[in-house]
Amino acid sequence: MGRWWVVALSEAVHGDKALAVTCEGEQLAVFRDGKGAVFALEDRCPHRRVPLSPGPVKAGGLQCPYHGWTFDGATGLCNDIPNLRRDERVPARYAVRAFPAAEANGFIHVWRGAGTPAAVLPGASYRAAGREQTGSAVANIAFEQYLDVMLDGPECLVSFPGVHITDFFLGDPRRDGEHLVLDRGAVWKCKGNGPAFVRDHSLWVRTRVPLRGGDIRVELLSADEEPLVTIFIAASENRRGTTSLVWRGFRHATAAPLSWRWRMARAIGRAPFAIFPHIDGAAVAALEVAPSRDRRLAKTDARTPAERVVPVQERCAV
Amino acid sequence: MSEVPMMDAAGREAEATSKRDWVPINLDxxxxxxxxxxxxxxxxxxxxxxxxxxxxxxxxxxxxxxxxxxxxxxxxxxxxxxxxxxxxxxxxxxxxxxxxxxxxxxxxxxxxxxxxxxxxxxxxxxxxxxRYTQRAVRFDAASPLSVENLIDLTHADFLHANAIGDSQSENDVVEVHSTSETVTRIRNVTRKSVAPVMRWIGGVRAQYQDLRAVLHVHLRNNVCISYPNFTPGYPIPNVQPFVPVGKHRSRVDQTNYTVHAPAPFRWLMPRISYVIQPQDNSVLRPQNARYFESTERRDLSSRFDGPGNRYRLLMVRLAERQQRGDFGYGADADPSADISAVLGMRG
The missing domain is CATH 2.102.10.10 (Rieske [2Fe-2S] iron-sulphur domain)
Structure with missing residues (x-):
């Protein structure tokens, strides 16, 4: 069964140029037609295999920059080969693979795999409620590892200014549909005695990591679990063991007590978070495999969610 | 609460525990x-x-x-x-x-x-x-491994030597007693090098001191009640409840009841956990990840591991009993019974 993947920010695809992206290791060309509808084609001309993405967007679709063959965004069919005589037709089998594409909340999604595209898009769960920070990058870490590290050590992948993310996570990851959710303690830097000395953490960092797909949510919460920052990170497998990242996030308006550094950062318009494209290999290698173990186990658990529910009376186990 | 005397050789227990692997992570x-x-x-x-x-x-x-x-x-x-x-x-x-x-x-x-x-x-x-007796610390391991670390005697002389003291002593004897719900470890040490913390802030100027340290562990809730008594010196009664946060972490709201020790030792000693805890975590963190799955490579034991092996055995027995649906407390278990005598408290 296929699934939707976020491949780009909405604002990154505009005008008469296509955007080259990589999803599940495959190169795609994403573009809009004159009405703003979004399309995704295999980034490979079937004529001489050159990438389509550098070509211009024409009325009939995306035109190959090499010989001008043009491909319809919805079907992938080649509808124009320059220099053909008027009585010549493009053979019906001349086409590139086309992928269903859809847009929601500032994210462009592409459906990959078998089956009818699902009605719900991953990006639909994200709703900005403040000034957004957005970005995209290719991170120097493999996709599955990126998801695992988001559980084992998110401080290697993301930061919040003035916030120390601890590695004391609360309990074990809890299952929420097709995601695992884990909270960990965090404290304001330069406030109090440091993370080892606090009785109760003044902040939480909540990571929501998929078992399948690449939609990640990271939230910075107050001690009362009021959201301070929400980040939606879409990850997918890029080439050569790297990971494509696309993100949007925003700072919530809050009455929760904040550190002076946080208030200062807000006053000068500094981004409330940072996503690391360059990941410290030594820091990642030093992480013990801990909550991500549950993700790997859950991924291989073939039972249905209903079958996986264990009555609480039977939970005691060796 | 009647205490069952130690079955004479720690080796027998090591043998019993070595027949199956110790997978403490899922003990619930x-x-x-x-x-x-x-x-x-x-x-x-x-x-x-x-x-x-x-x-x-x-x-x-x-x-x-x-x-x-x-x-x-x-x-x-x-x-x-x-x-x-x-x-x-x-x-x-x-x-x-x-x-x-x-x-x-x-x-x-x-x-x-x-x-x-x-x-x-x-x-x-x-x-x-x-409040100065109360300090919360966090351990990077499941509760049973953290408790094992506390029961384990020989690690402290190496991992915590700068705070607690070295392994030098004239005589060092360990006893272990247990019920179906508790393990009690008693350590008697004579002419032990005075712990640095006691020498430098505790006012004990002697070169050696005797130690009788009793650790009473409740298996189900990992509540560890300890009564180390130093002569010359004083007792440092303490409670370390290892609350299981999950399979990877535990939290301990300690009470180091140093109210009868001289100042400033009584105020400063409870803070020693901030020195001890990172030292323990440096080994517990990688250790925890290696106890998730059963392995054919069984842990090896020395005679000093008797209390720890007893703990492992009793924890597994208790878990197996609960797995069979028996959550009751045995006739030999009475958590609220006065343990003053067990701890060897003065007066």
């Missing part, structure tokens, strides 16, 4: 009280604690203590999802004693106050326990 023992927070830490604002990956929210309202599965502002909306741990009410049984809030983990119908462990050196009503 029920029907017990956990000291989840200091009473003094809980006010009107809800505080979140975790027991075996379950949320426990604590707060007071109108002077009354509440312990619930959900935040107070979400309680009504979420109550339909309350678990059997609260009989569907959303509220855990909760009791305040010895300066802690104890919440019940298990079938609420079995929550009896007499199952709260006796801590003879702390005032039962918690009144007068100074």
């Amino acid at each position: 023992l029920r029907d017990t009280w956990f000291p989840v927070a200091y009473s003094a830490d809980i006010g009107e604002r809800a505080v979140r604690r975790i027991v075996h990956a379950q949320d426990v929210y604590l707060w007071r309202d109108g002077g009354r203590l509440y312990a619930a599965e959900f935040r107070p502002d979400r309680l009504e909306a979420m109550r339909a999802g309350a678990s059997a741990f609260t009989n569907g009410s959303g509220f855990y049984p909760a009791v305040e004693r010895y300066g802690y809030i104890w919440t019940w983990y298990g079938n609420p119908d079995n929550a009896h106050e007499e199952l709260i462990p006796n801590i003879p050196f702390l005032p039962p009503d918690g009144q007068g326990i100074p």
